[in-house]
Amino acid sequence: MRSVVLTQWTFLLMVVAVASGGCSHTQQPERRVYVISEDASGVGSNLESGTGGAGAEAYCNEMEKQCFKKCWRRKPKEPSIEKHTENHHKYCSSECLKVFMQCLKEQEELERQESQSQRKELHFPTVDAALDWIRVHKTEVAIGTVVIVGGMVAAPYVIAVMGGALVLAPL
Numbered sequence: 001m002r003s004v005v006l007t008q009w010t011f012l013l014m015v016v017a018v019a020s021g022g023c024s025h026t027q028q029p030e031r032r033v034y035v036i037s038e039d040a041s042g043v044g045s046n047l048e049s050g051t052g053g054a055g056a057e058a059y060c061n062e063m064e065k066q067c068f069k070k071c072w073r074r075k076p077k078e079p080s081i082e083k084h085t086e087n088h089h090k091y092c093s094s095e096c097l098k099v100f101m102q103c104l105k106e107q108e109e110l111e112r113q114e115s116q117s118q119r120k121e122l123h124f125p126t127v128d129a130a131l132d133w134i135r136v137h138k139t140e141v142a143i144g145t146v147v148i149v150g151g152m153v154a155a156p157y158v159i160a161v162m163g164g165a166l167v168l169a170p171l
Helices: 002-023 053-073 086-119 127-136
Strands: 034-037 121-124 146-149 157-162 165-170
Touching: 034 127, 053 086, 121 127, 127 146, 127 157, 127 165, 146 157
Parallel strands: 121 146
Antiparallel strands: 034 165, 157 165
16 A cells, blocks of 8 residues: 555656646747847947046045155155155155055956946847947947847847847857
8 A cells, every 4th residue: 555655646746747847948039140240340339448547547646646745754664764855755755655556456346346247148038139239339249249149148149240240259
């Protein structure tokens, strides 16, 4: 009796597993190349260079000025340098130049990371929405940008140039 009940339960679980497993997958959309534009000229022409820019330099200049004011108000760490002398000025200039250069390096790295994250991946609900947006914003996209359609990371596309045409191709 016990083995019959166990067999029935096993059979019932197998039927439920097979029935639910058959419906659990979704159809993958057709993976084909889409032509965005016959002419790829002007693509990415409005992208910023990401080389620091005036904003980063102005910010770092201000950091350097703050550093110098703070350094000038205090007695130098080196005992051989007297406060408010020419050597003190050189010392503060040297120390704060290091602060300025480190600041620039950090700002450039932040800009590089931001530009990569903003340009490397675009998300759209449908292929048609992606194509429409890219056609209108052709100058703002970069070749090699990954395009995710319908949230499917497993089937991304990439913006590329093929034979002089701007295309959206499966990755």
